[in-house]
Amino acid sequence: MLIVFVHGWSVTNTDTYGGLPLALQSSVAGQLNIQVQHLRLAKYVSFADEVKIDDIARGMQHAVNTEVLSRLKPGEKFVCITHSTGGPVVRDWLSQYYEHKFPQCPMSHLIMLAPANHGSALAQLGKGKLARMKFFTEGVEPGIGVLDWLELGSDQSWALNRQWLEYDCTADGLYVFTLTGQRIDRSFYDNLNSYTGEAGSDGVVRITAANMNYGFLRLAQTDGGLVVDKQSRPAKTALGILPGRSHSGDKIGILRSVKATDSAQTHPTVDAILKCLAVQDSASYAAAVKDFDKLTAQTQKDERIEKIKELFLVERTFKTGRYCMLVFRLIDDRGNNLSDYDVLFTGGPNYDENHLPEGFFVDRQHNSNNPGKLTYYVDYDILNKGLNKDPSKGEFGIKIVVRPQSGFAYYTAAEYKGTFDALKSYIEPNQTLMIEVQMRRHVGEGVFQLTEKTDPESFKDVKVGKDI
Structure with missing residues (x-):
């Protein structure tokens, strides 16, 4: 098995992957009896303002062609595990190079950890002056081209998600999973930015924005008001909300908190990924979808109320919901x-x-x-x-x-x-x-008129008239 890891926005060091690559390498062999022969850690540039998601996807295609395909055995496909912005990057790559050709895609599993599939409310703030000053002191740029994609309601994310409404990945042998959390690491909380502690999110990405189960609705104005003109929804995709996981950090971060010695018994991220890798056909995928639905319901029930005394002078209660x-x-x-x-x-x-x-x-x-x-x-x-x-x-x-x-x-x-x-x-x-x-x-008929008069006359006070 060959596994490719793809990081998120603003990353400049492969330590972002924590111990997950090594933990999986040993856990897969022990639990699934599969040998992970190759690990590839992505290093893509998101911190240069001129780079867009589309550019990174093109870079991924080149890397797959040169670094991955030659290492695959006949009939073998690689597994891709992403974090945050890495999810949209790989989905854009799939749409660019394998749209309606997923059976020919050399990837079998796309496992997205806390993906910003519909963007992040924090992206708009990441383009601000204070953010630019922070990145300047670190010797990099904020990555405006990527942040434009990540901003809520961007044209780019809208276009990609409209494309994916038409896909049935499972039917084409591509198994897509979204794993995320809803815990807030309070040590990362910014009192001036409520999004870092937003209920229903992991401190960066909302569950709603990560989830690949979504819908499209078109309302068209008629004489009788707004009516539903079109609706669509993609095929059901696995969503698992993991207990006690936040977006970032080495304490409870869904990615970086994994240690090389962790296993399915000691870390929920490792356990969930192994369940994803065990899927090899549509029947086992459908079973995994149901299992992750149960996990999601249980996590949201257990984490509805959180009481914290650390970091605060008095005990504080935080509530979340759906x-x-x-x-x-x-x-x-x-x-x-x-x-x-x-x-x-x-x-x-x-x-x-x-x-x-x-x-x-x-x-x-x-x-x-x-x-x-x-x-x-x-x-x-x-x-x-x-x-x-x-x-x-x-x-x-x-x-x-x-x-x-x-x-x-x-x-x-x-x-x-x-x-x-x-x-x-x-x-x-x-x-x-x-x-x-x-x-x-x-448009009123007065916007364009013809006259038989050849003598000059002003028409600056022309009436709007009836609708055309």
Whole structure:
């Protein structure tokens, strides 16, 4: 077996892999009776501003061709284990070079640890002045090209995730796993940056952003409001939330905390990866999906409340739950990105934005490169409980207001009115829903007219007139 490890953003040393490579080398042989004959540790550049995810994926293809293929036996494929940004890197590589050709791909297993598949709320902060100053003192750049991809709602991540909606990796012999945690290493907590301690995340990446089980929904404006125009969801993918794991650090980090002497009995990351490697066909993959679903449910039950006295003068209680992330893309029927708008959630019998359960809203972030992208982070459990106290009700809607609302070209407000129960096929706990909203662009007939008069006349006060 040949295993390739791929690290995350801002890494400049292979010590980031901790003892996982050596721990797996001995554990695989002992538990699965498979010899790991080759280990390859990736060293890719994410700290140069001009480098993009696409560039790194091209570099990976060159490295696979020169360093991996010649070491594979006939019919053998390699295993790839990634951390954080390494997940999107390898997925981009797959889409670039093996789209709709996964059976020909030389990789059998993609095991992603805490992957930022839908980005990270921290990416936007990583491009700030303070971050640039920090990296300057360390002799590297922040890596703006990679951070652009990682920013919530980026065009690049949207495009890749739209592609993956069409894939059925398991049917093509490629077994994809997402392993993440939801513990916060309080020693990394920054009081000035609440994202480092955000509930439902590992301190860097939200579970919703890691999960490869997600959905796409297109709402189109009609005379009757917003209606569902298209929906899609990829094939079921394994998600396992490992107990007691955070994103980074050698204490509880999902990757770096692994010691070379660890085994399945002593470390949850090693145990989970060995279960992934044991999968060799669609039946065993389906069984693994169910096992990881049970692990996820148990972890979220056990870690719902955390009491900590260390680092604080008094004991503090932290609560977490199940969340969902809604990534909006606002466009019009002419293909224009919209930038001046409001997205409002509504509830109650009159679909009022003030009639929603208290505490359901957690965070909202615009994409800095495309203001037509807006990401909401909401508490699924609060919504589900608050909207369904009465089984016959549970009204839930979305109202879109786009500006300008008058003039020669303008937009009118539109609403989707339904129930939360009806939306549960789209909005699920621990998942991301990509929502494309297509608004009608209205144009008045006054924008272009013809006249028979040949004498000069001003038309600066022309009326808008009726819609074209």
